[in-house]
Amino acid sequence: GNLRDMIQKGLKRNQFTPYYQPIINTQLNKMVGCEVLVRWKLENGDLLSPDHFVPTAEHTGQIFEITESLIRQVFCQLSSNKGRAIGGIVSINAMPTQLENPAFSQWVIDLLHTHQLDAKRLSFEVTERTPFNNMELAKQSLGLLCEHGITIKLDDAGTGYGGFSYLQSLPIGCLKIDKMFIDTIGTEDIKTKILESIILFAQHAGLKIIAEGVENAQQVEYLKNRGVYLIQGYYFAQPMPFNALLEYMKNAE
Ligand code: G
Numbered sequence: 047g048n049l050r051d052m053i054q055k056g057l058k059r060n061q062f063t064p065y066y067q068p069i070i071n072t073q074l075n076k077m078v079g080c081e082v083l084v085r086w087k088l089e090n091g092d093l094l095s096p097d098h099f100v101p102t103a104e105h106t107g108q109i110f111e112i113t114e115s116l117i118r119q120v121f122c123q124l125s126s127n128k129g130r131a132i133g134g135i136v137s138i139n140a141m142p143t144q145l146e147n148p149a150f151s152q153w154v155i156d157l158l159h160t161h162q163l164d165a166k167r168l169s170f171e172v173t174e175r176t177p178f179n180n181m182e183l184a185k186q187s188l189g190l191l192c193e194h195g196i197t198i199k200l201d202d203a204g205t206g207y208g209g210f211s212y213l214q215s216l217p218i219g220c221l222k223i224d225k226m227f228i229d230t231i232g233t234e235d236i237k238t239k240i241l242e243s244i245i246l247f248a249q250h251a252g253l254k255i256i257a258e259g260v261e262n263a264q265q266v267e268y269l270k271n272r273g274v275y276l277i278q279g280y281y282f283a284q285p286m287p288f289n290a291l292l293e294y295m296k297n298a299e
């Protein structure tokens with residue numbers, strides 16, 4: 047059948063599962079958080095990565111339901127006995143059009159309370175690849191999250207067009223620098239100049255910076271030299287299921 051119908055079935059069967067990718071502080075040599083990345087677990091055991099279904103799910107609006115399903119699972123896992131060992135901030139991706147809905151924010155806050163989870167442990171990543179529809183609502187809705195201690199990160203920073211305007215009017219505390227820029231470290235590409243500027247800008251503006259898609263020691267070193275210590279990427283760890291994350295943390299101790 048078509049992908050939309052398959053996604054609907056996948057939702058009914060709870061096949062969308064959270065994977066977790068550690069975020070490392072290279073100054074402390076310690077995991078300080080992680081990003082939740084969705085995977086679609088098919089009947090036959092195959093795992094589908096987001097590229098295969100997120101664009102369609104965004105188009106049909108099914109991404110809203112997928113995100114809610116992920117949030118429920120993540121909160122259950124974090125509030126479980128084992129999950130309480132997971133330190134740091136857990137970041138969840140959400141579409142601008144979902145985050146600008148105050149009813150969604152209130153639902154998240156209520157669900158945190160239900161699970162007795164500290165709101166300071168939760169962060170949302172909002173991409174600048176797709177726009178907000180209504181900046182006034184966005185302000186209100188993100189404001190509600192922030193009042194409760196949930197933080198907001200600007201994802202894919204530098205790749206879209208909304209970035210600077212969002213930073214002016216929305217309570218964003220962190221930039222996630224896209225892999226596209228990290229890939230050019232050590233080359234003469236104009237993107238390394240943009241990367242340098244983003245880092246300086248974020249430091250001037252008092253924003254935290256997380257570098258994404260870091261794959262080698264040279265990149266870690268370059269970033270360290272510029273005061274960027276929060277690193278996410280295959281160099282340290284790939285996205286992994288909850289149980290593997292628990293193992294990972296045990297071994298990292
Ligand atoms: O996990 P992977 O590296 O393949 O993710 C690819 C893209 O899919 C990323 O750009 C990420 O923003 C998006 N993505 C991954 N998980 C989620 C999710 O839970 N919700 C949304 N909206 N996007 C996601």
Ligand code: G
Binds near residue numbers: 171281
């Ligand atoms: O939310 P966002 O679109 O930024 O998601 C990050 C994407 O990048 C995810 O699909 C994740 O699996 C992927 N990713 C994370 N670290 C690395 C890395 O070091 N190398 C590559 N190629 N992809 C990565």
Ligand code: MN
Binds near residue numbers: 081201
């Ligand atoms: Mn992200």
Ligand code: NA
Binds near residue numbers: 201202203222223258
């Ligand atoms: Na990103």
